[in-house]
Structures are given as structure tokens and as C-alpha cells.
Amino acid sequence: MSFSEFTLDENDSKKKSLSIYVHIPFCNSKCDYCSFVSMVASPEEKHRYVTNLMNEIKLQSKNYREFYSVSSIYIGGGTPSCLDNYYIRDLLSCIYKNFAVKNSAEITLEINPNSVDQTKIREYIMSGINRFSIGLQSISAKVLKSMGRTHSLTDYKKTVDIIREFGVKNISTDIIIGYPNQKLIDVKETINYLIKLGIPHISAYMLQVEKGTKLKKLVDNGSLGVPDDDTVVKMYDTVVDILTKNGYKRYEISNFAKPTYESYHNKVYWKRKDYLGVGLAAHSYIDGTRFANTENLTEYNEKLEKSFTIPTKYSKTLTTEEKKEEAVMLSLRTCDGLDLDAYKNEFGENFLAKKKDKIAELIKNKFLILTKENKLVCTNSGYLVLNKLVLELVTN
Ligand SMILES: C[S@@+](CC[C@H](N)C(=O)[O-])C[C@H]1O[C@@H](n2cnc3c(N)ncnc32)[C@H](O)[C@@H]1O
Ligand code: SF4
Structure with missing residues (x-):
């Protein structure tokens, strides 16, 4: 079923609004700084996971379908685009079949610049994706290499061109500021490049040196040094200054958008509206209760396969x-x-x-x-x- 074939019944417009986050915990390689729940996996492991993920979606829909209609879907990771493209189509079809998704829903897919091609992007758009979030991080080849990233600026530009060829304008790009050996000029050039390319949404994250990452080891053993606080503040101020002068609004500490391009889904998190996270380690907030799934892939798979139950790790109703x-x-x-x-x-x-x-x-x-x-x-x-x-x- 394609997205355009999907219809809502009359009562769906009266339902409460829900956003859905789908976690894909796979990447083609692990970046030095990243502590997100993501890993390199075989095609068999990916297939098993997506099968269970669809089972989780079906189970969760029984709890929420009756009361909610879906205003946004965010497929993130990890790297969702490292899956074969039919998996994204199947996942979205599963959501459309089991939930009432509004025709106006914002549907975002996170992609890495070197894990997509024209066929994949066409398929994503035909499946209903109407917003892409691309992890560029920096335009400097030197910085990208030191981050352990495997794409080039050319890969990024090609990805943007393909998305635009298919008529999708809603593109977001992630960059990181404050990385070891990154200079203020690198940050300036990256921002100016994105402005010139007309990217309407930019997420600029200040580097967090996370426990358990390769970067943390390199920083701890003195092989790499992070820029001092004053330098990072200067980088952040420069990003804010250049973007605001060029018509972007800082609508959240790390998020900048041209008019009409603020992310609905992002705002749901900050406004404490209801969202359901499905997949490994996914977090949810519904009706004042925060809950999250296990971060253990084996446990995730086995719970869904053996007992057909949702692998929740914790749940807490907030005081x-x-x-x-x-x-x-x-x-x-x-x-x-x-x-x-x-x-x-x-x-x-x-x-x-x-x-x-x-x-x-x-x-x-x-x-x-x-x-x-x-x-x-x-x-x-x-x-x-x-x-x-x-x-x-x-x-x-
Ligand atoms: C969950 S990642 C997934 C995006 C995609 N896999 C990619 O990397 O291209 C989302 C974004 O978080 C940011 N990020 C990840 N680890 C970070 C860290 N330790 N410090 C700051 N930003 C980080 C990166 O900008 C990344 O693009
Ligand atoms: S930053 Fe993105 S590509 Fe790199 S390891 Fe994390 S999720 Fe994977």
C-alpha cells in the first residue's frame, strides 16, 4: 500500500495526537564519538530485528490505535538507510495499517550520505517519507576522517541533489561543533556551505564526549584534546550569528530553521506531548508516563519471538x-x-x-x-x- 492510498476514518480527526519514533540500531560502521544504541550487523540480524519491530508495532497499536491518530513519524538510529529499502517501506506500511496516520503527518527518515542512492530515495518517498535528516557533521575532510566518518562532502551533495530531484525540499542536516582539531573556520565554512545550498533546517550539536566511545579513550589517554570552553562558545555563537543573519530561527538550543521548516516531531519532545517509541532502546512518553524498551538486542528479539510481549525495560509515571x-x-x-x-x-x-x-x-x-x-x-x-x-x- 502506498502512502497516498491510506485514508482515515471520520472519527480519527477527534482522536488525541500521537508521534511515533522508530529506532533502527544498525550502522555500516561506528563513528568514534557515538554512544547511540547502534551496531554493525549482518543481513540476517537486520531481517530478524525488522520482523520483531513490526510485531512490536502491531502489539502497541492495540494499546493506542483506538485513542490516537498519528501526527508525525521519525525513523532514526543508528542509520535507517543502511537497511535495504524495502524494510523502510514495510515498516511504514505496518504503521499505516495499524495506526490512523494523518495525511498531513511529518514523516522523517535519518540517512547517512553514503548509504543511499537514487533507487532508495525514490522508494522512501513513495513510501511516504516527506522529510530527510542527513548526518553531514562537517564539510572538512580532515574533521570527518578524525570522527571516523566514511562519507565525503561529494556524497552529501549528491544525496541532497537526489532528494530535491524528487521534489522534496524538507531537508535537515546535522553538524557537530567542538570536535578535537576542528577550527572555528571549519565551523564557519560548514555553516556557510549549508546556507548557500539552501538547507532549510540545521541541527548543530555541541560535542559530548560520551562514556564507552573510542573518542573518550583517545581524549583520556591524551591522544586528542577537545577545544577549550571559550573556543566552543565562540563556535556556537558564530553558528547562531551566521544562521540568524541568514533568516534561520533558533527554535531550540541546537535547532535552526527557515520559516515553516521547524520540525513538528522535535517540538513534540520539548512540549511534553505524547510519543510512542518502538524498537531497541526506544523511549516513550504517554499520558504522563515515561517508559523505555530494553537496550539488549537478544532480549528484544526473544521477548517478541517467544512470548509476543513488548520488551519494556522501565516504566515510570511522573509525579x-x-x-x-x-x-x-x-x-x-x-x-x-x-x-x-x-x-x-x-x-x-x-x-x-x-x-x-x-x-x-x-x-x-x-x-x-x-x-x-x-x-x-x-x-x-x-x-x-x-x-x-x-x-x-x-x-x-
Ligand atoms: C542518532 S545520530 C543518527 C544520524 C546518522 N546516523 C548520522 O550519523 O549521520 C544523530 C546525530 O547526533 C549527533 N551526535 C551523535 N553523537 C554525538 C555526540 N557524542 N556529540 C554531539 N552530537 C552527536 C550527530 O550529529 C548525528 O548526526
Ligand atoms: S553518528 Fe550516526 S552513523 Fe555514526 S555511529 Fe552514530 S548513529 Fe551510526
């Missing part, structure tokens, strides 16, 4: 205090900030009155502003110390 903390933490990441009226409606509490002295100090020190719409929003300096700032606001 009101935890919800309040999340509201502050997630909203301050975004340009909309913390809506004090919405906070009062949800929790029956005046946040401004409760944290009066702390907020006044943060505003005085130019980390926060209070808008005339009664929203607390981070300044650029605030974004740079976001974790500390949130901690100060949520601790009593």
Missing part, C-alpha cells in the same frame, strides 16, 4: 513535582520558553512568585528575559549555561 521540573527543563531549551500562564493552568502554581528572587537574579544577570506574553526565555548567555540555570530554577 507532579517531576512534571514541573520537566516543564521547566524542556521549555527553556526552546525559543518559546516557559509559558508562565500555561504552567499555572497545568500545575495551579505561580512559578514567577514561587521563584521570585532566583528569577530576578537570572534576569538581572542577563541569562533570562521575561516577555510581555508572560514567558521566561533564555538569552544567548542563558543557553550556554542551560543545565546550571535549570538546576537553579528547579531546586528549592
